[in-house]
Amino acid sequence: MEYPLIAPRPPRLSEQKEGLERIEASGQFSNNGPEVRALEAEMVAQLFDGRGAALAVGNATLGLMIAIRQAAGMHPAPGTLALMPAMTFAATAQAAIWAGLTPLIVDVDPQTWAADPAEEERMLALHGSRIGVIVPYATFGAVIDLDRYAWLARRHEVGIVIDAAASLGTLDQGGRGFGTGAPFALVYSMHATKTFSVGEGGLIYSGDADRIDQLRAMTNFGFESGRNATLPGINAKMPEVLALMARSKLAELDSICAARAAMDREYRDALTGLSCQRVDAMRQATQFMPVLLPAELAPRRAAIVSALAADGVGAGQYFSPHLGEQTLFRDTALIEPTPVADDVSARMLSLPITDAMGPGDATIIAGRVMAAIARVATQYGPVSASGDAVQGCVMIGGGPAGTAVLTAASKQGLLERLAGDGLVMVERSARLGPGALGDYAIRSDTTAETFLSAVRDNPYPELAALESHPAGQMMARHCGALGAPLSETAPLLTVTAQRLRDIITAHGGDVLTDTEALSAQQTEEGYWRTTIAGPGGQRSLTSRSLVLATGGYQSDEQIAESMVAGARLGALAGDRLMRSDALLRRGGVEQVAARLADRRAPRAVIVGASTSALASAVQLLKCHDLPWGAGAITLMVRTLPKPFFPSVEAAEAEGFTDFTPDDVCPVSGFVLRLAGLRLESRELVMRMLALGGRTPDPRVTLHRIAGDDDPEARRIIAQADLVVGALGYRPHGLPLFDTNGQPIALAYRAGRPMVDRHCRILDDRDRPVPNAYGIGLSAGFVPWGRLGGEKSFQGQANGLWLWQNDVGQMIVEQLLGQGTQGWSSAAA
Incomplete structure (x- = not known):
């Protein structure tokens, strides 16, 4: 049997003869006619306990556009933000843009896949009144905490519009239709692909009837009375024929939702090893069955979908790519880090739940899913002894x-x-x-x-x-x-x-952000098993390489322990010592200025001849808040710094002759291609050496360390107000273990290069660590x-x-x- 992902079953117009004749007889085919009014009243009575009011619209996207515009204040200032989760359909962000707002996209909760409450509140604290509206999504028809959003609206004086596109038929924990009595607008969809399948159409509901009255005027060109436009408006009205179909669908909604809820339970019992969305509703109006593949199979999702298609099962990947990964929104929206959404989106697999399915079908599909996963894992790569895809x-x-x-x-x-x-x-x-x-x-x-x-x-x-x-x-x-x-x-x-x-990611790879590698261990098969920790917890990845x-x-300890002129730099400099890395970061110069603010004639020593050392000197010279005098900054080096030149002729033209044929790159002809300083650092060295007619900066002097016994070097450091250690960087690395779980001793931990000439990591005996x-x-x-x-x-x-x-x-x-x-x- 074939199982398509979506099998729309809207009401048959051929069976609506009496209703169609009624519309023809009324002579009203749109403009809030009797069928639309009847649908709205029936919706409120049957789904929302008779509380509040409803407004039928041409489609849910139109509904979102006018609801967002109303909630944001009718005339939002340029740059006003609409806060929304990454895991939602493009229509949500599109509606915000059409309403004149900029989407602000945040991460989601790893269990519900709805907006992460902590991220929402962090954005409210960060952006304040610039956020005009929050647009949460009730993910895949789920229940979200509406009381919390009502509290946020009061506390932050911010508009709220709930994107409840898939939620018609969802019952909250109290058994009421999701949204009942809410003081803000909720927007539902009646698209052919939804559980409430009509063809097109949407519904805006609110417990606040006055809000619905205003929205009704906005759907009719902003006419509150007569033909005088007083509000921003468009034509978003639902035609009478769609309302007729929706009334027919409403009559069968309970039985449809109950059957789909049974399929959801059947899937959950049969899908072993796959993660499902947490359900907080008494009944969720399930459009399809969303599940997450194991992380190691995310790169193989396309192959799994193809394998399912060959077995007669349609599968999708809602929502992948998520909002933050889509081109338009990356160019126009503000996007916060979304590591959870990245992970969920990459692993999402959507399975069929349709009105054509019956008891047992979900179990059959689940069996085909597990078989497809097993085939793909075997076909597209080996499996380690632990069962992981390699x-x-x-x-x-x-x-x-x-x-x-x-x-x-x-x-x-x-x-x-x-x-x-x-x-x-x-x-x-x-x-x-x-x-x-x-x-x-x-x-x-x-x-x-x-x-x-x-x-x-x-x-x-x-x-x-x-x-x-x-x-x-x-x-x-x-x-x-x-x-x-x-x-x-x-x-x-x-x-x-x-x-x-x-x-x-489009070609089978994967990217995991906000995820830290903890260690890697060799396996008996010659693979690497890397332990990682991310939003979904700790797990392992097995790979050939x-x-x-x-x-x-740089660390304070590393710099302090470095030997300079026969002594540890930390012992010579004490609390006057500063890492070059700290100086070069934003705010570093300001820290120096604050430390030396009470010095009339400050003196600084920079220890090292690397690019970092020269860049530190450049930064200090740019600090006009400090009165550097002649010889105030000493560059203390073991080897004299030299500038880069693009050719021997260029070096000689600038008057630089301190090089030999061994200093010339045989491939490019560059002089000091690797050892020579470049750009701003080069310009400072050129001045220090008075090359090319340049005048040395009197504020900078050079001291070459004369071995371990250099009392002058120690004196210069002792008299300095600031000592900057520019003595290189160490690799972060990663703990590596052999097949027995014993640490692999690595060359870089002994102060030698991390890699060989082929970029292979070396052990402590300078042998390449395999792969x-x-x-x-x-x-x-x-x-x-x-x-x-x-x-x-x-x-x-x-x-x-x-x-x-x-x-x-x-x-x-x-x-x-x-x-x-x-x-x-x-x-x-």
Whole structure:
């Protein structure tokens, strides 16, 4: 037997001869005629205990538009917000936009899938009176707490409109029709696909009859009396023929809802291993059966739907994509982090509940669902000994380095293949892309052109289009400048990551935000089992490969324990010590100004010669609140900082000769390609070295540490009011365990590079850990072979361009089983 997902069964017009003749005889086919008035009265009497009033409308979207407009104050100011959950139909946000409001989209509760109450209240506290209306959705016909919304309306003086599209026939805990007596408007749908199946049509109900009277005028062009428009209005009236059909449907609604409730119970008993929505209603008007696939099967949903179709079962995925993932709303709405909705939407599977089904059919469908899941799990990938589906790769970290791997794959046209192989990206924060870059107050040491190169001429049109996106245009304004403000790099990185995510999820991959990886353990089969914790609790993912793009960090302890001039920096500096990472973040310079406010002639020491050290000096020099005098800022280094040059000729033209042939990259011809400082940091070094006719800044001086016995270095630190430690970053990493559950000792924990020349994670004996790769800040990668770089370079290379190109490509090729042969043959 075939089971379509939706099988509309509206009343047959052919059986409504008497009613149609009655309409013809009345001569009134619209404009609140007798059939519409009769329907409204019958609805209030049968569904809402005779309390309040109802208004029939042409469709539920029209009903939402006028109800939202009324609740927001008739003439909302530009920028007024309509607060709504991510898990609802597009019509909700569309109605808000047509009413002149901006949707504000928030996350949902993991059990009910309705708006998260804590998020709603957080938004009310954050935006205050700018929120004109809250538009909760009674998800899939569920019951939500209307008393709470009445309280919110009073407390915050905010309008409320309940999107109850699927709820005609739902009974609350007291056995009354959902919405009975509510002081605000509830909007219900009579679309052919709903339990209350008519064809089109909608109903607005409120316990406040005066509210309905005003809404009735708004449905009739805003005419409160005569032909004088006094209110914002449109034509939203229900035709008489639709009202006739709706009256017929109302007569059979109780029996329909009871039969569907029985199917819901049957499904719940038969669907083992699948999560269902929590039901708080006495009876829910069930349109279809929504269930969640196990998280590890989310990337295989499309295949499961296809397998069910082959077995005669129609299946859908309401609502996937959710509002926050849809293009229009991402461009026009305010979207808060939605990790729960992301997870629910990715796992949602909608199963048939139709009027054509009978007892036992839900059990049959459930059996076909479980069989389809088993077939897909076998067909599309191995299953581990624990029964988990095996993904191709679990990538930990969705910041600049992690998304750079995806960018590298996109540039090679391999992103679809990588996703289809079973890619799962795990990101601890609520969004992909910028990581913490937007938290920094400095300019990038990467050019704006490099940021744009991720999307420019990309093989994927949706990525290439970002060059003309507002975020791309913002970045383009900084082309040719000394980097871009890091705060302005975040929008482009964010929207690029969103498009990458769309491509991944559309081709079988998955992205889990607001989810933290806790550890990973090798299995007997040679896989990695990664334990993660997210909105749905703690669980594990099994994969062939593991990529750590977890970034780096500085700690006060790390900086304090660093040896400088034969002593620990913490012992030399005491409470005057500050991490460069803290100084470079937003508010860092203000902290320094506050600490040194009582110093007439403040003195600062920056220990280190890295980009962070020079950027710290640049930030201090920009702080005009502090009276830096001559020699007030000392850059204390072991190795003299040097600038980057695009060629030997360019270096010589600027008067820079402190380099040898080993400092020239054999691939690009750049001088000090890896070790040389760039952009703002380079400009400061050029001034310090008086190159190209530049005049040194008298406020900055240089001290080169003379080994462990350097009393002058210790004296300079002792006399400083501020000591900034710019001594590098350490990898965040991830605890890795062997098959016996014992920790794997890793090289980076002993202070050595995290990865080898192929980006493979190294153990404490510098051996590659099988199928584990690393990339990003402090990973310790050193370019080689065709990647270029000067022979003299000592240290590690961190650069967005490298990550988005050769380094990312190297990892992608290994994940897809292409090995490292092409790279090995390119070794210098």
